[in-house]
Amino acid sequence: MTLRIRGRGIVPGRAEGEALVSHETISGWGGIDPATGTVIERRHELHGVCFTGKVLVFPGAKGSSGWAGFFQSTRLLGTAPLAMVFTTLSTKSALGAVVTRVPAISDLDADPVELIRTGDRVVVDADAGIVTVTPTPPPS
Amino acid sequence: MELADDEKAMLDGAEGPAVAAAMDLLVRYGEALGAERLCETRNVAGTMTQPSPVKARLVREGGWNKAFSVINLDSDDEFELPHMRVPTCQLQQGFGEDSVGIAPYPRSMVELQSGAEAFYGERGVNILATCTPYQVGNLPARDEHCAWMESSAVVYCNSVLGARTNCEGTASTGAASLTGKIPYWGNHLPENRYGTHLVEAAVPVAGFLDWGMFGYFVGEVVQENRPVVTGELRQPDQTDLKHFGASTASSGGVEIYHIPGITPEAPTLDAAFGGRAAPEAIGYGSRERRAVYETLNNQGESTGVDFVLLGCPHASLDQIARAARALDGRKLNAGTELWLMTPRALRSVADRNGYTEIIRRAGGRVLTDSCPAMSKSAPEGTRVFATDSAKQAHYLPAILGIEAWFGTLEECVDAAVTGTWRGELR
Numbered sequence: 001m002t003l004r005i006r007g008r009g010i011v012p013g014r015a016e017g018e019a020l021v022s023h024e025t026i027s028g029w030g031g032i033d034p035a036t037g038t039v040i041e042r043r044h045e046l047h048g049v050c051f052t053g054k055v056l057v058f059p060g061a062k063g064s065s066g067w068a069g070f071f072q073s074t075r076l077l078g079t080a081p082l083a084m085v086f087t088t089l090s091t092k093s094a095l096g097a098v099v100t101r102v103p104a105i106s107d108l109d110a111d112p113v114e115l116i117r118t119g120d121r122v123v124v125d126a127d128a129g130i131v132t133v134t135p136t137p138p139p140s
Numbered sequence: 141m142e143l144a145d146d147e148k149a150m151l152d153g154a155e156g157p158a159v160a161a162a163m164d165l166l167v168r169y170g171e172a173l174g175a176e177r178l179c180e181t182r183n184v185a186g187t188m189t190q191p192s193p194v195k196a197r198l199v200r201e202g203g204w205n206k207a208f209s210v211i212n213l214d215s216d217d218e219f220e221l222p223h224m225r226v227p228t229c230q231l232q233q234g235f236g237e238d239s240v241g242i243a244p245y246p247r248s249m250v251e252l253q254s255g256a257e258a259f260y261g262e263r264g265v266n267i268l269a270t271c272t273p274y275q276v277g278n279l280p281a282r283d284e285h286c287a288w289m290e291s292s293a294v295v296y297c298n299s300v301l302g303a304r305t306n307c308e309g310t311a312s313t314g315a316a317s318l319t320g321k322i323p324y325w326g327n328h329l330p331e332n333r334y335g336t337h338l339v340e341a342a343v344p345v346a347g348f349l350d351w352g353m354f355g356y357f358v359g360e361v362v363q364e365n366r367p368v369v370t371g372e373l374r375q376p377d378q379t380d381l382k383h384f385g386a387s388t389a390s391s392g393g394v395e396i397y398h399i400p401g402i403t404p405e406a407p408t409l410d411a412a413f414g415g416r417a418a419p420e421a422i423g424y425g426s427r428e429r430r431a432v433y434e435t436l437n438n439q440g441e442s443t444g445v446d447f448v449l450l451g452c453p454h455a456s457l458d459q460i461a462r463a464a465r466a467l468d469g470r471k472l473n474a475g476t477e478l479w480l481m482t483p484r485a486l487r488s489v490a491d492r493n494g495y496t497e498i499i500r501r502a503g504g505r506v507l508t509d510s511c512p513a514m515s516k517s518a519p520e521g522t523r524v525f526a527t528d529s530a531k532q533a534h535y536l537p538a539i540l541g542i543e544a545w546f547g548t549l550e551e552c553v554d555a556a557v558t559g560t561w562r563g564e565l566r
Contacts, residue, residue: 010172030513030538030539034194035193041538042538060364063393064291065290065308065309066310067309068310069211072211072214072311073192073194076194077194089173089174090307090326090364090393091173091306091307091308091309091312091325094169094173095169095308095309095311096309097172098165098168098169098172098214098311099165099311104172107174
């Protein structure tokens with residue numbers, strides 16, 4: 001059974017891949033290592049986890065104004081996520097998605113962090129503003 | 141997003157390809173925010189000169205023109221950087237020449253940054269090189285639209301100065317510097333500046349330490365919201381408010397706060413909430429104060445201190461003078477170093493006043509441009525550090541993997557002189 005969440009495209013484009021869900025907000029500076037595409041904040045639920053090539057689902061951005069610059073670096077170093085889906089839009093997350101240049105959706109009609117689980121198959125259609133989620137393992 | 145005629149012309153290349161790329165980024169960013177239009181700004185504070193491994197590679201490939209195009213304009217093309225269109229300054233950066241032989245920081249990065257200062261200086265970027273541009277010549281007027289980065293400067297700009305900025309990033313400030321435009325969104329709109337939460341201090345908040353601890357509490361409880369703070373508040377000075385705001389932006393993401401009767405947009409409690417009824421107050425009493433102190437001090441076990449850091453955000457002249465008085469005629473413990481960070485412009489006044497020499501005679505250092513957190517650099521072998529800054533105590537243990545103590549300037553100086561942390565909450 002698939003689930004559809006409607007939102008607003010932040011960066012246009014379409015991508016399909018596996019979800020990586022963070023229930024905690026993510027820091028750029030001091031929070032991620034662009035060289036390896038991993039979360040490095042100690043005590044973060046995703047500490048040591050790599051987001052490269054994943055649909056990164058998270059509540060929003062926190063911390064330093066260097067947020068977007070750090071995610072831009074993931075693009076320049078080839079470690080960027082495949083797409084972004086986030087609950088709360090701010091200047092950090094909006095600019096971050098823009099300079100990472102991956103399909104991104106926010107302003108959703110339901111909280112993606114609550115509905116999507118790590119490992120779910122997700123289609124991010126930012127042109128239409130729709131996130132389609134197929135839970136994994138699929139119901140038999 | 142609606143573009144004005146001059147903005148359309150910039151996008152179409154009338155002002156050259158670099159300005160067109162800048163406008164393209166602002167359009168992508170403005171659309172992402174859902175902004176209806178851009179607004180004019182003549183005050184940009186961003187970052188261009190600070191070295192990083194990615195920048196070093198780009199500079200090798202195509203000089204600072206390429207680094208600016210790729211990082212500050214988010215472009216795949218490479219442009220000749222024109223002169224800044226509007227007044228623009230460089231915020232804090234990496235360690236500079238004055239740190240050589242003191243901070244363990246690559247010489248190659250110091251040289252890369254010197255090259256950047258020359259390049260950007262020639263194109264009109266004012267190299268203030270501080271997280272506190274408002275202390276050294278960049279003091280926006282009330283209601284002025286700004287495009288600033290650096291969370292502690294953003295919250296000061298909005299709250300204490302009553303100017304208007306969002307928490308911008310490297311690319312949006314780069315684009316603003318060449319266009320004089322920024323999305324009219326968030327804190328630029330008057331209706332988004334009123335308070336959302338009320339925090340009332342039941343214990344006296346007086347002096348640098350207590351304003352910092354109160355800020356840390358406020359940030360933690362309101363997160364990204366807009367606090368109005370009242371209660372037993374003693375008259376703060378500029379240095380207290382610098383610490384208060386930086387703390388709210390460390391434990392939370394506060395970009396604007398109001399103190400009725402003190403900050404410019406809140407002559408009264410009523411005005412702070414835009415005429416709406418104030419929400420129920422969140423209390424800050426002695427229990428909460430004690431809890432903040434313990435949070436900031438639960439990152440240390442060893443009372444042997446090998447590094448003391450003062451000046452986060454960059455020290456005011458008053459803080460330098462106080463450090464000099466506390467250190468006058470004393471000598472640092474053999475195994476302990478003390479660094480005080482300040483903008484270079486204030487360092488020159490400190491030199492002139494003799495403060496730098498008093499601190500140097502005691503064995504301490506007055507350094508500029510950066511800080512241990514920005515440059516990821518503390519004295520070789522540091523395991524335990526002490527600071528009077530809630531922000532540095534919040535960030536540095538995670539960044540460098542060291543223990544931390546937080547207390548007053550005088551307690552920090554005592555730790556530097558004795559090598560032992562003896563601070564306590566009074």
